[in-house]
Amino acid sequence: MENLKTPKGTRDYAGEERILLESIIKKTEDIYKARGGVPFDTPTFEIKSVLTNKYGEDSKLIYDLADQGGESCALRYDLTVPLARYLGQTKTLKMKRYQTGKVFRRDQPIMNKGRYREFFQSDFDIVGEYERMAADAEIVSSACEILKSFSEMMDNRAFELRINHRGLVDAIMEVCGIPAPLHRAIGSAVDKLDKLSWADVRCEMAEKGACDASIDKLAEYIKMKGPLSLIAQLKATEISNTPEGAQSLNDLERLYELLIVYGIDECVTLDLSLIRGLDYYTGLLLEGGYAGGEGSVIAGGRYDKLVSSMQEKTADTLAGAMASATIKKKTKPLPSVPCVGVSLGVSRLFGMVAAPSRRTYVDVLVCSVGAGLFEERMRTCVHLRKQGICAEYFMGTSGNFSRHSEYAELHGIPFLVLFGRKELEAKEYQIIWGERNDRQKQTVSLEELPAALRALIGQGSSV
């Protein structure tokens, strides 16, 4: 039976696990909905060329479908690039969308740290031109509310939401004397600081071509971390002499003002070591997690050039074909579409939240005492369902009530409805609830049964 398992790095979610997962997704989507997010769904796989050149060094983790005589496809790596493909394809210029779905990475799984090959993400992205930094502030406030809201489910566990700016990263590299073509490679080395020691990262930087003086100067900057008031300090340094540095510090200053309006400026930390390896970020960067947690649970940023880059890449691919064919329509360039978004690692959060969860959505089990009452249980249950009550009846052959109540206990069904032949004749139904050694009871008629149950369910009493 060695193949009766899920593929490496994947898992099932059954019953109460799935109920907990659904509650995490609902809580998150409610926060997105409240901010104007509309729901969205894209295919599980994309045409392969849509995904290439987007993920920097992580591109090797993309999962390919077999070539089956059709298009060359790959499983989606995140929910951001499919959104950009949709925006380019439909020429949509404005949208606030959220999406929850599975993404796939052929990485080394570390299941007990919540690192899977297939996992759920829940994303919120704001697309389009708005008042300066307004969309960024909405995204930061969503991330902040999500962290706060799940903190409550984890005994008010402390959380940290760190931000940075890709322009600031580039400006720092510039003043440190790192040549522009090396910025991404050096950035991806800095990005490993949460996994590797400074000595190892330093070594990687040197291998990638940075000189010692540059690395030493860089070390001074990337250790800077603190409240958003740090921005004012940075404005007084040589960083603001570079155009990118000046622009990004202005952006962050404006963001700070808006976060004060939201009342969340003190929840956010500026962290100059935050780089985020993905190639597509162009502005704000953010990442958040919990004290003592394994890495971040939420992350994102601004990616203003991703949509227009979808076309450049395609143009390259088509260059050969175009040269030999009559080009009937001139390709109209895709407009630059400003986008900023955030992505919650739902599966990772699932591994951290050990919340007590319900085992079923059913509130009532219809039971009986004595033989031959199967169809009466069924009839009573159908009656309750018609009144909108989530009800099961004991579907086994046993007429023994203790077997029935064991079933309810095993499945976490809080209320029992019980009758025997005598009670049926007298048209009296017992409602039973509470712990096994502290049962509570109420006797009602069939007509009163649905209302009585609804009242009890509403009070949230349970076994």
Added chain:
Amino acid sequence: MENLKTPKGTRDYAGEERILLESIIKKTEDIYKARGGVPFDTPTFEIKSVLTNKYGEDSKLIYDLADQGGESCALRYDLTVPLARYLGQTKTLKMKRYQTGKVFRRDQPIMNKGRYREFFQSDFDIVGEYERMAADAEIVSSACEILKSFSEMMDNRAFELRINHRGLVDAIMEVCGIPAPLHRAIGSAVDKLDKLSWADVRCEMAEKGACDASIDKLAEYIKMKGPLSLIAQLKATEISNTPEGAQSLNDLERLYELLIVYGIDECVTLDLSLIRGLDYYTGLLLEGGYAGGEGSVIAGGRYDKLVSSMQEKTADTLAGAMASATIKKKTKPLPSVPCVGVSLGVSRLFGMVAAPSRRTYVDVLVCSVGAGLFEERMRTCVHLRKQGICAEYFMGTSGNFSRHSEYAELHGIPFLVLFGRKELEAKEYQIIWGERNDRQKQTVSLEELPAALRALIGQGSSV
């Protein structure tokens, strides 16, 4: 930009489309929940050998992942085989589970008929030993309630729920003189009657080895279709002389009795031409759809041997390895696990339900008149969200109210909150709703604003 599209046979669902899809899924899952279903999720792909030999002639439609130096995997073809894999793997003997997810078939897509390569199914399955035909009756009642419930969304469109029994199919083939090894192949020919003419199906049967006399006799049986009272008639024929025939007619008779308790016996038709090609069915077969619809939207049946067959197949695969290795543990045979279930084609239903849908979950847009009020709109919106109201503010730079109200109209946001500088000083906020040429207004203070909005939203007034 030719690659800026979704892969063949797949599609995006944006905004109101996804809202409609979610409402279909919710309606369906509520019906499963009310019957004791607990939610469930399995990986998008399975180890390839789990999926082989399960789907009869349709196995060629399975989508493989590329061999990437690991396990050989394939995208799931349905949600039933992954459930059986889970049951075998975890030795679970009793479960009522529902699952909504995407499944994948590398078929020729016919998008305008709702036939995709990636599509949503929503399944409900009852696993385990219960009172005879009790689980089957629950499944039939779920299918019936689903058909009824979506009929209401389609102007009470007529629906039909047909049932049959795999044992009855085999018994009929036996009395018609078709040899047992041909039953599946001949059945799969009959299954094509909704697409092919009788002449073509007849031809296929002959090619597959059935003689003329058998085909003629079979034709008489498979044209039988009618109310469940037909069962009594069939019990008087030679079919009930075969053990399989007698057993399956008894099953159907008992099902009929239970459907009378549910009050849905008249919604169900017995149809002897219903075969369902999948190899794994062993008992009840069911299929339902709407008048004038393209094929069925819901289908299922009983598959009592699927779980134990997962092991046989694996044992075969391992035979070679076992012969040459020391077998430390004797493989304990998997128990036979009775299962019956139903699967709703959510994507197909989506194509049929042209229900008016909302475009957003947001109820309120905060607007202003005059320049320089951006941060006041933001502040007011944050205030409403803290009170649990789904609100956006106009995030653009324009101070022109007509631009703000256009945004609300475009996105289907029903209520506007409006102020100018004077109103802010007087602390008076206007709530505006109704059609553009029939606006209604109410003026309230900031403190009264959330309650006033909640009252209006509760009444369901909208633009």
